[in-house]
Amino acid sequence: MLGLVTAPARKRLLAVDDEPDMLDFLERVFRSEYEVLRAGSGEEALAVLDQSPVDIIVTDQKMPRMTGVQLLERIRDRCPQLVKVLVSGYTDVPDIQRAVEQCHIHQYVVKPVDSERLREAVREATARQASGDWSFSLGKAR
Numbered sequence: 001m002l003g004l005v006t007a008p009a010r011k012r013l014l015a016v017d018d019e020p021d022m023l024d025f026l027e028r029v030f031r032s033e034y035e036v037l038r039a040g041s042g043e044e045a046l047a048v049l050d051q052s053p054v055d056i057i058v059t060d061q062k063m064p065r066m067t068g069v070q071l072l073e074r075i076r077d078r079c080p081q082l083v084k085v086l087v088s089g090y091t092d093v094p095d096i097q098r099a100v101e102q103c104h105i106h107q108y109v110v111k112p113v114d115s116e117r118l119r120e121a122v123r124e125a126t127a128r129q130a131s132g133d134w135s136f137s138l139g140k141a142r
Ligand SMILES: [Mg+2]
Pocket: 017, 018, 019, 060, 061, 062, 063
């Protein structure tokens, strides 16, 4: 008899976006590799994080009430191991810069996003988190 092959537990990825279509897209992009959880707002994301362990968060920047950066600031101390990826528009670049420095985000993706770029960003962010290296900033060496 063949031995049981147990798949390693998949990492849990929380996708946060105020646009349902974008959440659908993120789920399609990541579901083959991760267990995907969804939140439609920063508040919802905080509630999910309260209830379940999450390994990776991919959050939109522009959301009503709480931006992605504000969300990441709120959880910075609470979830130090979390891999953090921010998805933003080009005009949000000053906010991203601040987030890289203050919230220790591991990677950002500028819209419009494509699925391969997103997967790559999460891989890079995971590697950075593992090595403790978040000291990058918009291509500038530091
Ligand atoms: Mg949005």
